[in-house]
Amino acid sequence: SDAGLTALGPTVGRWVEDVRSSPDGRQSRERLRETIQRDMAAGADAKLSSRSHQMASLLKDPETPGTLPKVGPSLRHVASKVGFDWLYAWLRNPQDFRPSTKMPRFFGLWEHLEGKGLEESMRYEPLEIRSMISYLERSSQPFDYVKPYSGITALPDIERGRKVFQVRGCLACHQHADFPEAASTHGPNLSRIGAKVASNPRGAAWLYSWLREPARYHPRTLMPNVLLEPVTLPDGKVSDPASDATAYLLRSTEDWKPTDIPVASTLTVDERKSLDELALMYLKDRFPTARAETVLAEGLGADQANLLGDERMLLGMSASDRDATLLGYVGKKTIAKLSCAACHDIPGFEDAKAAGAALADWGRKDSSKIAFEQVSHFVMHQLAETHGHAGDHHAPSGSHSPEAAPDSHASPLALADEPLAPDLAYTSTIPSHLTPESFDPTTGFFLEKLLAHEREGFLWQKLRAPRSYDYKKAENKSYNERYRMPQFPFNATQREAVMTFVLGLVAEPPAPEFIYQPTPREESRLAGLKVAEQYNCGGCHALNMDRWDIRYKPGSLGEAPTTVADYPFLSPHFAAQDIAQSLVTDRQGRRRATLIGMPVLDPISGKPQFVDEDGVPIEPGDTETAPHQPVMLWHDALIDGEARMVGGQNVSLPTDALAHGVHYPARGGDLARLLFPVVIADEKQINPNVKADDAWGWLPPPLAGEGRKVQSGWLHKFLLNPKTIRPSAVLRMPKFNFYSSEAAALVNYFASVDGAEYPYVYDPRLDESMLTDVEESHPGHLEGALKIVTNNNYCVKCHLVGSYAPPGNPKALAPQLERVHERLRPDYVHNWIANPKRYLPYTGMPVNIPFDKPVSQDLYTGTSEQQIDALTDLLMHFDAFAKQNLSLEAYLRQQPAAPAANLDPAKEQATPAVGTPQALQPSQQPPKSAAAGQQPDLPRESASRRLGVALK
Template sequence: MRNVPETVHAYKISRLNWIFIFFSLLFVAATFWAFWFDYIGYRKWKNYQKEFQTIEAAKLKHDIGEADLNATKAGLGDLEKQIDDQENKIHANDATRKKLEKEADIFRVKFEKQDTLFKFRKADLDAQKYKYDVAFEELRDHPGDEKARTQFDEEKQKLDANKKVVADLERGAQEKEGLYKAKLAEIDQIVGTRNALEKERKLLLSKRDLMAKRYRMLTDPVIQNVVNAPMIEVAEPTIRVKQIELSDHLFNVNFTEVPRIDRCISCHVGIDKRDPVSKEGGEAAHTTPTADEMKKGTFRYADLPQPFAAHPHPDLFVADGSFHPMDKFGCTPCHWGWDRGMAFTSSAHTPDEEKTAYLDFRYTGMKQPLKVSQKEEWEKKYNWQEMHHAEQKMRPAEFIESSCLKCHTGQTTIPHADKLDRGIRLVEQAGCFNCHKMRQLETFVSHKVKEGEDLYAVARLLSSDVTSIREANGLKTDEVKIGTELQIPVRTLTKTGPSLYGVSSKVTKDWMRNWLAEPKRFRPNTFMPQFWNLESTYVRLTNMSDTIKYRGVSGEEFSMHDRDQVEIDSITETIFALSDAQKLPAPPVAGDLARGKTLVESAGCFACHVVNQRLEKKQTYTDGTPVDDKQFPLLTLEGVKVPSLDEAQYKRSRSQGPMLFGSGSKMDVNWLYAWLKDPKQYHPHTRMPNLRLSDQEAADIAAHLVTLKNDDFEKRSAKEAQARAAKEQDTFKRLRNDITQEYLEGEFPMAEARNMVKNGDLDGKVGEFIGRVKYCDVNELLKRWLGDIDAVNSLSPTASDADRKALKNQIERLNQEMQDLAERRPAVAKLLRNWAPGLPDLATKAATWTSLDETDRKKYFTVSCESWKAAQKAFNEFAHSEAAALNLETKEKLYVGDKLISRYGCYSCHNLRGYDNAKPIGAELSEWGTKLTSTLDYGYLEEKVEHNNYAYVQQKVKAPRSFDKTEVKKPQEWLKMPQFNFTPEQRKEIAIVIMGMTDEKVLPQARKNLSESEWQIENGRWIVKELNCVGCHVVEKNGGAILATLDPSQKQMWPPNLAGIGTKLKPTWLYHFLQDPGDNKYRYWLNVRMPTFGFSDEQINTLSRYFALLDEQLFPFEQGALQTKYSPPKENVESGEQIYEKFQCLKCHQVRPAEMAARASNIGPDMRVVKTRMRPKGIVTWLRDPSAITPGVNMPANWPTEADGQNPLPKVLDGSTEKQIQAVADYLLTYDGSIEARHPLPKEEPADAAGGKSDYE
């Protein structure tokens, strides 16, 4: 054997073995650790589910004990004793029972055999019937065919034979079934009582048994440890990822619509638990359960800490049977967050800024608990950090109502979303929608035009108005082609500001300058925002002396405060130049101050107006100084008992119109008198109704209002006027030149713009402004004239008579409008009359166009174009000549004012001549809620404002220009959104609305889809809201703001509650009443008068339908019965009169002088109007129980409302309540008031007896 050399190793093998063993063990340990960490350690949701199982088991144990106790109280012991007794009886008759069961089985088998045979032969019979029918049809079609006759006879014989066999089999089956059932009845005599008792016990313990089954599953260690063990858990574990697929709720991921997959319930496992409803009703106060309560199971699920707590509103959300069940709506459609997240941070939780918590020594090392914000608590407990790139982070609790808006569009109010509802009202009152498109606040319906329809027909059909339809679809005329798809605006939001068409007759230039400088100085409640003297003017709001300076285009340095003054002056000059100044005459009678004050307080003005009360607590001006509490006390409901009112509704109603304080500093008595007599003559679309005041009443109110002066504002105005005058000829002149050059450089080269300012060469620009804006109506007629010329020229030689006639009518309408405009605008009357002759000739040519040859058509087209060009040239020369007549200062003001009006968007809120078609200046907000935070420009507030949409929008509403600094921008580039001075709570409510405007896609089946009746009700609610009907009336148990200002001891003087209108009133009477309440007055004693709103027929129809559907009545009611004169039986009328007298109805309903009626606490309406006012069925319903229609009404129920109640007149009409009620109804339907002549007026009550029960309590 040869020698093998010894192997030489670089390392000791024994050491390498130990190292290998060490790392192998380390690898094995790491593998087990990784398995543990992935299976348990990383998955915190498993711990939550295990912990909740322990909590639920404790609760179930307690509930099972309670169920056992309740079952014992309900007689479970007696029930089980009875069952034992029955078991003993059954045992004693065991032999008999078994014998009967055996015999029953024999009869059952015989019956089933016979029944099966019967069913088979019955099927054969049906087949034979078919063959017979075929043979019969063949014979009927060929009556002389012998073969058909033979076949028919054979099939008939077979059918008759089969019928006999089947009848015998059916009879046999019925006999055997009877024998079988008889045996079952004998068995039931033995065991039936026991079975019924067991069924009763099972029903009594059914809920308890379910809880016990669930308790066993949660506490059985075999179930919990085996089914949740690794690898085995794939079958049916109790601890698992729980998720809900929400296919109706989609969100955008990389341009793809993806359904939400909610996994929130993997941690929030108790979210769908329901707590028993308390006996007292209402929501129980939230109290954190103690350790002892947790152990005993005496807690409420809603009181548990997160993530175990149940939803606080199970009737609305999550629970089965709620409006938003969990399997359809999940969690993230409302709460947002990353739906697929399984960890606290990855789910994109968002801390609530207002919530706080206490950290113990485990997190702080301190003996005393430390109070921290929720954000700090999460960072310590859960290592929370914000998911910066999550597109839909979880909404903070106070913003959850935002999500309601994506499903609940088209509703006037959204139930159970009070903050969102208040925010929407604020947005509407402040006019945010005027500058920013908000699709969620618009309501449109599509309509395809049918034959015979024009815009007026479409408007009537859909309760809209022609002007809105024309504007929404860009139509020039009222005629539309068949098949055209129109977008019909319904419930259209109108401009929030007053019309400026005639503002020069209303206010002075000095007043407007000071108003624009700071609106809230004049009227603290105004929603008119402040555009000047903001952050872009001053270094900070708290120091109004450190003004910002900037370098103008001329190179000179100017103060921003001075620029603000020049801008205000330019806009004022421009607005007045565009206004139709009217010299209003003085009132024809002298006004009385005292009577005027009384009228303002009693006629109904306080339903929409306050005198000098401010709306919000701690209200401040823009410079931060507080509003004077003495001059402007807080509007509040403190001490007022009107159950239908809340603070928000009260303030909203009473801010429908402007504060009356300062009226005398703003308007003169002439304008006020004209306005009060007819508001629509100044502003056709105003919501201010006509109170039908007499000349004396209007003069009295005007005389009172002009005494309400804002002395502080007038003093400030005088001081500002002096300061302006001192700078006008020097600083303001140079600054105005600089601003003019600044805007000209945007249209012309720099050198040319400088020369234009230097030489005062502005005639061209100002002339263009005058033609385009001041005489926009003339300009529009010229455009339409040219369009008609083109339309005539475009007519086909074979154009139909209908087409030519329609075009001829269109041209004739244009001619008429031109003549009407000449009457209204004397300045351009001569021009318009010079153009008028061309239009009739054009209309004639349109009608006869097909009869002209090609040469004549071309020749006429050329002549028409030349006529139009001459008219356009004359108009341009007229506009330029008017511009040339102005001095340079006015030209600069008009040019700059036009630019500034377009910059600040004054036309968005106000009707301003020449800007009707201008586009809003604000960004669209329809999807702003899902705007990524990374796309928001924080400017100089990068470190001062939280980086989320909620904080950004609140800061934007709080101080819109705070993101801007003027050092790096030109004035035209600065932010221009104005300051509204909203309170912190209002800013939050507005943010809730804006955050609800998202790009999320919710499929129709998950949205709130209004039924036809709900749609019509919402249309009515919109009118009630827009016109502030709830300012005077209680509607749907809400409103009645004016009641807080009226004498509570004179409730007979309060406006009526509108509950039951649909049940009581005829649509014809309601139509005439709403058209002219003065001529259809029936509560003749009221001082608060129902005004004339000038409703269109569509609006009245909408309101009538609204009231009818609210009361679940048919519309238009009993139309057929109303078209014929009602003639009740004579004996019914006589009995009705007898009952009317016995019940002393005249004591309340006898007509008396208005002054006397006003002092009576029990006054009722004039019965002579019943036959025209009330529905026949409505009278019967009303008489049966008035309070069932109008809760709390003063009218008593004269007949018993209980079924076993005693009739008060047993000898009349056999004591039948229904007959008596019908008799009184028949009498009232023929009532002419003649009975009142036979009875003296009732005596007046003592003064201290006035008042009485309210319609509202």
């Protein structure tokens, strides 16, 4: 948005766009950084603003170890998002607004303080919060809000917005009180988001912009663009789903409001005094005391313009802006002290380094080098209070006087899962009978380690109450010398997990024989899984299916279906040893089987369905019928020595078999299962006879087997810039802010887990020379296949082909066939045409060419397998075939020759050149859409349109 960018030329502008779209691209990033640095060196002649100059630090290679991004949201445009009241309440205690937040608490941790130390914290912390807000608002950069769509005729509607929030993917990452069944913690809980943005006059505009284009606010956000586009309603009006969702979320407040918030615009006398004291503390770190006091009173003059550091903020300070200037200065210092930039992108902190202590060798740190201070006394006083031995005490945490009761901002020293009370008084004596054995085993173990001054005990207490090590020590420290580590909202299990990790850091790798050395394929799987977890791919998609390892009584799983004629290449192949093993019974007379698939869900509740032995759903409250759980297979299985094939009848598992086995749930797919009954209920309002299995085709598909289905190159492009594949889907694949390398890691992941070739695959059936070969061996091979495709009884009955769309219910539309050659692997296309249910058991696509009943010979002369081969060849070369059958003669116009010197151009143009046809025949005329002077459609597009027109 820097106006000076235009003056640097379009090439620099392209570098900016390259960095925005692909930050991992090194060349454009380095060139842009060099350009900014040269502009900085130009001094008064610089074309870019000082804020743009600060971006040079962001463009250099990171100096800190690690590759993970900052975990907190960007604060670069925070003033466009939230207001003073909410920011104050949030910084004071994040859990007050969002109890499930992952942000730690920095303020109000006073349980260990008393006397002067407590008094200082109560005076200074409110000013530190105000100063941080002042700096964040002052440094916040302008934000370019997204403009609403034009042509919207429907007003924003809360109920429509609720539906958008429910079905467009939000619940894959977020929780909301209106949808208690959604339990993902990948993103923040949005039950109170309306109260958050309401604190800013432009909060609604920000929320709308965030829903439309999240990357506009934060280019590297994990929040994807869910592609909310205008929708035509049944009454003909056009609605904006983003506006509807904004209206719904603005109403989501749970009646939460910030309380005890000071006036933003003014400071009281006491607040101004505390601000001066804080500022003086920082100034004394830079200047001698006398000089610091002068700067505090008068600021810095113009002769100090070359001064480096945060004190530059005091240049030109006047009496009228003294409060604002000092607040900004103290705010920046406080942000640096608390190391907020370690998690957040904050203007002015582009070069900030991590502030925490190095932990690389902490697991072997000698206990004598660990400062236990007086913490054991603090903990024992604490435990004594818990056991009812209270004595003299200071004010409870969060209170402002000894008589005050703990308020809503009190610090929870111990969480709900702890046996320790949150607000504690302290005794002057410790009961002699109070020992580690007095508590539960976990607390007793760590307490014993703490009292013995061992690493485990120190770390346990450090994670519980990090600042308790200042107990009886704060009085002898200056305010800024105290411990600064915040309190993270860990429960006991999380705390122990962190301890296990830190205690395992010993600054040297294990011996080579103990280091896991994955194969290249396994390494690709692990790298891709890391990306999939970071972007929550499993929130929508099942990455692998459910698995049941069962022990069953022979014959209890029903008889195998009657064998029907099928293509030999689709027949299941089991080794004789596996067949024999499936017939072995154990001592209890049970056989073993492994089933991989998905449980059949109830179309109303969305829970696993239970049926009787005949497959009839059991009514709620029926306790007499023996229940069976039907399973839709995704892998062929052996039961009683016979094959049960994917796409056949569901396998009903009696509860007896389930009880004697193990069920491993699917990885991912939560949103699809959550929305399964929802989309069925919505569709029933239009089509009462909707089939439950059809709903899976409208939801995010399972990605099991994806590596063997799709071409690696296509998947990489699709992940970076997704296009619509299934017109009937209720939500589109969103656009994530993937690095190109991250998209490649996902591509390799799917190929590795499915045993497919990657990253480069050559299949002779994709070679265009194949077209010539097949036509020579079977003239009319592809023309015959096209007849099948365009016959109303086959492909075009449901599929989009070129510009042709079948009439009827949009929910029945199948994927576009024009781009199959780019998207799918030939083997998969071939076998899919033969029997779709063998690869996607819930698909509604029938077997169009049965093994024993080929398509009419009037369409294609040949056997069933030859017809499948022809369709595969056509689809895998659709683009080339369409181009070959498109004549460009009508698109080629004779350009008028340049007029010769001294000749009248009009006469020269009217005289046809020798050999030039006087006029094109009607059949040769270019399309009417290609008006004079316009470039006609490209051949590729024309081929699609030509086929679409023919179908219509």
